[in-house]
Amino acid sequence: MSAARQGVLDARRIVVKVGSSSLTTAAGGLDADRVDALVDVLAKARSGGEKEIVLVSSGAIAAGLSPLGLRRRPTDLARQQAAASVGQGLLVARYTASFARYGVRVGQVLLTTDDTSRRAHYRNAYRTLDQLLAMGALPVVNENDTVATDEIRFGDNDRLAALVAHLVRADLLVLLSDVDGLYDGDPSQPGTSRIDEVRGPEDIAHVTIGSVGKAGVGTGGMATKIEAARIAAAAGIPVVLTSASQAADALAGRETGTLFHSTGRRSTDRLLWLQHASAPQGHLVLDDGAVRAVTERGSSLLPAGIAAVEGDFVAGDPVELRAADGRAVARGLVNFDAKELPQLLGRSTRELARELGPEYEREVVHRDDLVLLQG
Numbered sequence: 001m002s003a004a005r006q007g008v009l010d011a012r013r014i015v016v017k018v019g020s021s022s023l024t025t026a027a028g029g030l031d032a033d034r035v036d037a038l039v040d041v042l043a044k045a046r047s048g049g050e051k052e053i054v055l056v057s058s059g060a061i062a063a064g065l066s067p068l069g070l071r072r073r074p075t076d077l078a079r080q081q082a083a084a085s086v087g088q089g090l091l092v093a094r095y096t097a098s099f100a101r102y103g104v105r106v107g108q109v110l111l112t113t114d115d116t117s118r119r120a121h122y123r124n125a126y127r128t129l130d131q132l133l134a135m136g137a138l139p140v141v142n143e144n145d146t147v148a149t150d151e152i153r154f155g156d157n158d159r160l161a162a163l164v165a166h167l168v169r170a171d172l173l174v175l176l177s178d179v180d181g182l183y184d185g186d187p188s189q190p191g192t193s194r195i196d197e198v199r200g201p202e203d204i205a206h207v208t209i210g211s212v213g214k215a216g217v218g219t220g221g222m223a224t225k226i227e228a229a230r231i232a233a234a235a236g237i238p239v240v241l242t243s244a245s246q247a248a249d250a251l252a253g254r255e256t257g258t259l260f261h262s263t264g265r266r267s268t269d270r271l272l273w274l275q276h277a278s279a280p281q282g283h284l285v286l287d288d289g290a291v292r293a294v295t296e297r298g299s300s301l302l303p304a305g306i307a308a309v310e311g312d313f314v315a316g317d318p319v320e321l322r323a324a325d326g327r328a329v330a331r332g333l334v335n336f337d338a339k340e341l342p343q344l345l346g347r348s349t350r351e352l353a354r355e356l357g358p359e360y361e362r363e364v365v366h367r368d369d370l371v372l373l374q375g
């Protein structure tokens, strides 16, 4: 066994993501047999007590379609949310019954991007997941589809799974789909072949991506899986992408699917979420000195360096930091409401504190709440 597959086999804390297409029937609705088959694999993998598994499961919208008399996945958010509301209950009920065959308790965890960009929410999400695992339960995570708006949606569970893997400090991310790996072209076309290992972007530069799977119930297709694998690998977490029917082989470290080697160092930095999950609620235009201070010296952003404010945000929201030419240079959590900021711009914090009160002697974006954007 290669060292990388040995690493897969040795992984202790594993996030497994399963797509809608692997859980539903062609006619629509949950496929109880496929859920049971997946649960069999996961329950066995953790039965020795050495492995902890977090399941990120899609399928809420797909599961809610036929009970609501919908023939296909709706395109409008309101009906998707209605379907998710009905389907999520059915999905978790199905997992609960299926894992009960092994005496395993299931805990539902629904996340939005908002929950995970803010420090307190992020800590809570981590604590809940960690506690569930410590108590021997198996968390089943999905996006909280019924409250997420278009602006704040993850929209695809592949990226959510990568961020959850980072959040729980997983040793491995397994992405299960209806296709047994990443192909160099649309696998429904003849002449395409599976890529066994990806060590960096150069290994997939030639890949072309076809349409979303035949069932049409998934959302992201292959593009979001590649993006998810890139995020996880860069955060030090290897990824195996394969089909749900090969989940047992993948967890056993056998040569199946596509293995993405980790490319970066592990970190527990919640700023990964800020970078990949949050939708900025506005932007701050920085003068040249502030751009340099933030990007080159790692400084906090002070009111003196801000030239303009755009957007309707409140304190704690994610905002984009832009240079005068419009280039986005960073993203951060802002400490003031949009309507408070105009009176502070271009002024020193000492002067503001003297005039407006000590609560104004603070950074607009603290460097601990700030992530630089590349390029």
Ligand SMILES: Nc1ncnc2c1ncn2[C@@H]1O[C@H](COP(=O)(O)OP(=O)(O)O)[C@@H](O)[C@H]1O
Pocket (backbone or CB within 6 Å): 018, 019, 020, 021, 022, 176, 177, 178, 179, 181, 182, 183, 184, 185, 186, 187, 188, 207, 208, 209, 210, 211, 212, 213, 214, 216, 217, 218, 219, 220, 221, 222
């Ligand atoms: N280069 C490619 N390699 C593998 N699969 C691809 C590729 N291009 C397109 N696909 C399609 O992506 C589909 C998986 O995406 P999706 O249906 O969103 O899955 P899921 O519901 O599991 O998240 C596969 O069924 C496959 O047909």
Ligand SMILES: N[C@@H](CCC(=O)OP(=O)(O)O)C(=O)O
Pocket (backbone or CB within 6 Å): 018, 019, 020, 021, 057, 058, 059, 060, 061, 062, 084, 142, 143, 145, 155, 156, 157, 158, 217, 218, 219, 220, 221
């Ligand atoms: N939260 C949505 C999942 C959307 C999604 O990413 O679906 P998929 O591409 O099948 O993983 C649901 O449960 O239907």
